[in-house]
Amino acid sequence: MKEAMLYRKLEGGVVECGLCNHRCQIKPDKFGICRVRFNRNGTLYTLVYGKIIAQHVDPIEKKPLFHFLPGSRSLSIGTVGCNFQCDFCQNFEISQYPKIEGRVVGEDTSAEAVVQAALTTRSQSISYTYNEPTVFFEFAYDCAKLAVKHGLKNVFVSNGYMTTEALDTIYPHLHAANIDLKAFREEFYRKHCKARLAPVLETLKHLKKQGVWLEVTTLIIPGENDDPEELREIAQFIRDELGAETPWHVTRFYPRFQLLTRPATPVETLRMAYKIGKEAGLKYVYTGNVPGEDGEKTFCWNCGELLIDRYGFGIMSFRLTDEGTCPKCGAKIDGVWE
Numbered sequence: 001m002k003e004a005m006l007y008r009k010l011e012g013g014v015v016e017c018g019l020c021n022h023r024c025q026i027k028p029d030k031f032g033i034c035r036v037r038f039n040r041n042g043t044l045y046t047l048v049y050g051k052i053i054a055q056h057v058d059p060i061e062k063k064p065l066f067h068f069l070p071g072s073r074s075l076s077i078g079t080v081g082c083n084f085q086c087d088f089c090q091n092f093e094i095s096q097y098p099k100i101e102g103r104v105v106g107e108d109t110s111a112e113a114v115v116q117a118a119l120t121t122r123s124q125s126i127s128y129t130y131n132e133p134t135v136f137f138e139f140a141y142d143c144a145k146l147a148v149k150h151g152l153k154n155v156f157v158s159n160g161y162m163t164t165e166a167l168d169t170i171y172p173h174l175h176a177a178n179i180d181l182k183a184f185r186e187e188f189y190r191k192h193c194k195a196r197l198a199p200v201l202e203t204l205k206h207l208k209k210q211g212v213w214l215e216v217t218t219l220i221i222p223g224e225n226d227d228p229e230e231l232r233e234i235a236q237f238i239r240d241e242l243g244a245e246t247p248w249h250v251t252r253f254y255p256r257f258q259l260l261t262r263p264a265t266p267v268e269t270l271r272m273a274y275k276i277g278k279e280a281g282l283k284y285v286y287t288g289n290v291p292g293e294d295g296e297k298t299f300c301w302n303c304g305e306l307l308i309d310r311y312g313f314g315i316m317s318f319r320l321t322d323e324g325t326c327p328k329c330g331a332k333i334d335g336v337w338e
């Protein structure tokens with residue numbers, strides 16, 4: 001066990017965790033909501049420091065990040081645990097493990113070993129993903145700091161529930177993030193995730209202000225968040241608060257975990273969301289989890305020229321100039337290209 005970062009001691013041995021917006025007040029011998037942070041004798045400990053449950057070399061497109069070092073490898077790691085309890089979680093075996101099994105598992109590793117693995121596999125970045133990086137913040141932080149020293153970038157794939165203290169702590173070492181904006185209704189967050197929408201919107205705005213390269217993902221669930229008006233509100237929020245240059249990924253839901261009564265998202269719904277995003281003025285909208293769709297390609301926002309042809313997570317052709325512009329009309333294509 002390692003002592004946690006970002007918490008404060010209250011009276012009676014109670015501690016308040018400041019990592020995510022649940023701000024759990026945890027009594028002695030109790031866990032936080034994520035079940036991976038534990039109060040022992042008035043000190044908060046993380047139980048997942050260096051306890052990796054998954055480590056793979058993924059294409060960066062899998063995060064998904066389509067405008068950040070395209071075609072590069074990203075060493076991707078995760079632990080068990082999550083601060084959300086989404087009933088539709090597509091990765092619940094890992095994220096909900098501590099709640100389901102009542103314990104923490106993972107292979108012991110170190111920040112040095114993770115960074116070395118990234119270098120050995122010629123990855124350009126380390127992605128903190130598979131589960132919510134906030135709940136293994138201390139380990140991610142140590143890896144990220146060391147990674148930067150070795151010329152690597154760091155990527156968070158997150159539900160966006162981090163506090164501003166946590167964001168400000170990781171920010172000097174963070175280069176890109178894909179944040180879920182799961183819906184635009186408080187009710188959805190309460191009912192399906194046991195969380196709130198408002199802090200997620202704040203996180204998105206804060207990351208944008210910090211200058212972290214940001215992409216947003218919405219998993220579209222039939223009958224839950226596929227109302228065109230709600231999708232329009234998401235697109236308008238991205239345009240007005242994050243900038244029209246922020247890529248929006250609208251991805252296909254498959255029935256998983258506890259939400260088995262909803263069908264997989266029809267391709268037509270994803271195409272509708274794509275259209276709504278473009279009509280709202282977003283420059284880059286992508287459909288996800290349906291390989292072969294035009295919606296996974298990058299077109300010039302100005303002249304419509306095909307610039308990056310993808311199939312799934314693979315890049316079939318890449319036609320941006322070295323300056324990151326469209327070769328046909330010269331428009332600047334937003335992103336981190338090298």
Ligand code: SF4
Nearest residue numbers: 017020023024032034
């Ligand atoms: S990280 Fe865990 S313990 Fe900390 S506030 Fe969030 S849910 Fe609670």
